[in-house]
Amino acid sequence: MRLADLLNFAWQVLRGSVSRTLLILLAMGIGVAAVVMVTALGEGARLYVASQFGALGTNLIIVLPGRSETSGAMPGVLIGKTPRSLTLEDALALKRSHAIRRFAPLIIGAGDVRTGARSRETPVLGSTSELMDIRSMELAQGVFLPPGDPRHSQPVCVIGSKVASELFGSRPALGEWVRIGDRRFRVIGILAPQGQSLGFNTNEIVIVPLAAAQALFNTESLFRILIEAKSREQIVAAQADVEEIVRLRHEGERDITVITQDAVLATFDRILRALTLTVASIAAISLAVAGILIMNVMLIAVTQRRREIGLLKALGATGAQIRLAFFTEAMLLALGGAAAGLVVGELGRSIAVQLFPAIPFQAPWWALVAAPATAMLTAVLFTLAPARRAARLDPVQALSRR
């Protein structure tokens, strides 16, 4: 039997019972669409998280005061008790490590930023010139904090674009003075809009020199030290150096937590991948249900088409040809269902993209391959028994009216 004839024969069967065909296509389609959509959601979430971490900068190591045993939690949500604070001196001691390219100590507080009559409450970050490179910040105008000894500061600040427009309207902000608390700062730079980073919207922050922040908030304790390792390979060495250097300074106490972006990202990656795989497998169960439906329909078909099968045998069909006819029918159903499912899944994905433009919903390639393949496989598996039964039909009995 030729392939074209086989396909045509199966096609005639499917066309001959439209409602049956549509029902199976629907079941198969739902299964495939479910897998595609669910994995698109999972993968979208994974890519979103990865991109958020990527915005942190490369080869990033974050040091925070307090010991936490949780290795892979998100920075900022970590609450450890602080037996000893992390100081600028601790940070400066890190210069000894050869694995560290640069570092930026960080102090964070909320400040009332004023200019003339306008005032606004914003997060105020105290840091050093290195922050810009470590966090891959970009400036829309002006310059960043000047380099120099972090123990001394000049009265300058860099502000987010939204802060600039709210305080100065359409007037140029560069070179103007703002008042934070009881101190005055000259605006020397305006950050380019960059979105979320380290839990802050960079449009809405003000960055001042570290020493100024220490005075403003009357604290010596650092909120974080951000460190950039010399390379990806050096991250582990840098992490070890940090722990050792600070431990020696803290009389042997291991009272800091060192988080590497790599580790956090890897953890998230693992969790989200596992989650995606799990929900995808659950969705795949609907494919098995579709398979069972196919088996039932095929078994009914074998009974209904007994005489036809007997006839085909009388006309010289071999058992293999009968089996092949059934498999072709099942494959066509699976292919049709898979195609419909992929289309519906893609539709669902594009709707999700419309609703949440920030998240890159995209079914991973393995799901796009696995879902139709699973549909095909279940179709074949669940047709095995009916096809075998059909091929074994005794033609004499099948043709008789008994």
Next chain:
Amino acid sequence: MIRLTGIARTFLVGGEEVHALRTVDLEIAHGEYLSIMGPSGSGKSTLLNIIGLLDRPDAGSYELDRKNVTALSDDELARVRREKIGFVFQFFHLVPRLTAVQNIELPMILAGIDPAERKPRLARLLAEYGLEERAGHRPDQLSGGQCQRVAIARAMSMGPTVILADEPTGNLDRHTGQEVLSVLERVHQNGGTLVIVTHDPEIGARATRRLRMLDGAVVGDDSG
């Protein structure tokens, strides 16, 4: 040429043995026109099915065209059936979703014949059996006589040497039956072997050789 030697076929019905055929010996020469008559249940269909390789005997041997086919595998039997034997049934057995011409095409499709070769053959068959007008119709749009003509054209499509017809007129009125019979008899006129099982003595009498069966045995063989 068909040679049956000591053919027996027994069915088990509810634990009881039914001897559908008891040692049948039969030789049918190439080109013969044979009718098989006998009461219902005498084994006519069983004999025809065994000749047509649809059924296997429990005992005896069967030689078709000088080749022993008793021990062939199912697939080999299917191949022989496809090439040498054409079946015509009482209930036509057309595939309802296929058109007349698609039904006629089935054996050639199963044999894997090139579509380019099938086309002219189909045209010839349609013309020969007066079905050109009806080629695109489905069985439910055809009369009984037309259905049986489609079935005969289908049986002839592979150019078989033997045509086996099991009560081919049993489901047709008298006039149509005669018509269908004369179509079948063309096989004989063209030199093919024709075996017809029938209840109708008038039809049976037209064959050049008439077999009578009773209780699974051939009790009369009349070539007069």
